[in-house]
Amino acid sequence: MKGESRWGRRVALGVVLALGSGLCSLAQAGQALTIGAIVPQSWPSATEGEEIVLGMQLAIKTWPGQPVPTLVIKDSACDPRKGEAAARELVAAKVDLVLGSWCAIGQAPKVVSEAGLPYVSAHAERLQTPPPGVLQLGRQELYLAERMATNLRAETGLRISGRTSCWMDFEPILREQYDAILCPVLGYDKSRWQQAEATFTAANRRPFTYSVARGYAAMEAGLAQLRRLRSGSKGPAEPIVTILGPLPPADAPPPPDAMQLVLSPKLPKLSPKDQAAVNQLLQTKACTCLLDNSCGKGPWADQPFVVRGNSAKCATLASSAIH
Known part of the structure; x- marks a missing residue:
């Protein structure tokens, strides 16, 4: 076991050194970088896939660095196996960075990391121990x-689902088969959002959606990482900040409003015990009590979600800015 641990550390160190030396040599040669992206273009929504690409392209166009990177797109169809195959194709094509994992993480981060390349995962969830880079x-x-x-x-x-399409499009649409769904909340930096939205809508004549913002944020993170590696700086790395806020540290707990539990307006008839539990849930986690700082204590008090209702305050939950 000790031998395996030392080997794992050597592999991690080798990946980090490869990341730095490869990008530094490109910077010295003044060569344009190539960025690969694994995007769910064909499924579950071709429109969302197109918007992710448009967001990435916007970030590249507004990047002050030179020369402008080339973007290579591969379709994952939200299939982990296709995502892994796409990652191998991009590694073989000798790209300098890969973005992916919008709807499925799979093995793509591991494949890219083992090739000594940086990877940006845009998934709403995160690996506790991500591969190096x-x-x-x-x-x-x-x-x-x-x-x-x-x-x-x-x-x-209650019939509650923690895995619906809202983990892809961030739209909490409640289907008849559920009494409630648990969805991620897309927090963002308001000033950066407004600036990117104005630029995007002027250039594309279409709305600046969550999918566009996710593509934009992933590319922001990727370009910032390339800038880090190309600089060769040995000091503490500056935090990477995107339109969706700062990239959280690997060990950072999720914020208290990282998710929202969206309840049906017509809940089924429940037993007295279950009804009491639902009442306590509302008293503890309703978004109004979170926003008013008046939440009670209960078994869910420390869980990173709020219960979304129909009030005006709750309607602004998904568009709250990160400060």
Whole structure:
């Protein structure tokens, strides 16, 4: 076991050294960089895939660095196996950075890291121990939502899902088969959002959506990482900040409003025990009590979600700015 540990450290060190030396040599040669992106273009939504690409292109166009990087797109169709195959193709094509994992993480980060390349994961969830050179935009632990949904189902008797399309498009649409869904909240930097939105809408004559913002943020993180590696700086790295806020440290807990539990306006008839649990859930985690700082104490008090209702305050939850 000790031998395996030392080998793992040598591999990690080798990856870090490869990341730095490869980018430095390119910088000295003045060569343009090539960025690969693994995007769910064909499924579940071709429109969202197109918007992610447009967001990445906007970040490249507004990047002050020179020469301008070339963008190479591969389709994952939100399939981890296709994402892994796309990662191998991009590594073989000798790209300098890979962005991906918008809807499925899979093995793509590992494949890219083992090739000595940086990788940006745009997934809403994050690996607790990412491979070397992997940056993550996600704010909650992988599978945390599913575990929370399982516990909430057991304690309230409600049909609750922690894995719906909202983890791709961030739109909390409640289907008839569920009483509630647990979805991520897309927090963002308001001033950066307004600036990017104005530039995007002027150039494209279409709305600046969550998908555009996610593509833009992933490219911001990737370009910032390339800038780090090209500089060869040995001092403490400056934090990377995107339109979605600062990249959280690997060990940072999710913020208290990282997710939202969206309840149906017509809940089923529950047993007295389950109804009491639902009432306590609302008293503890309603978005109004979070925004008013008047939340009560309960078994869910420290969980990173709020219960979204129909009030005007709750309607602004998903568009709250990161400060």
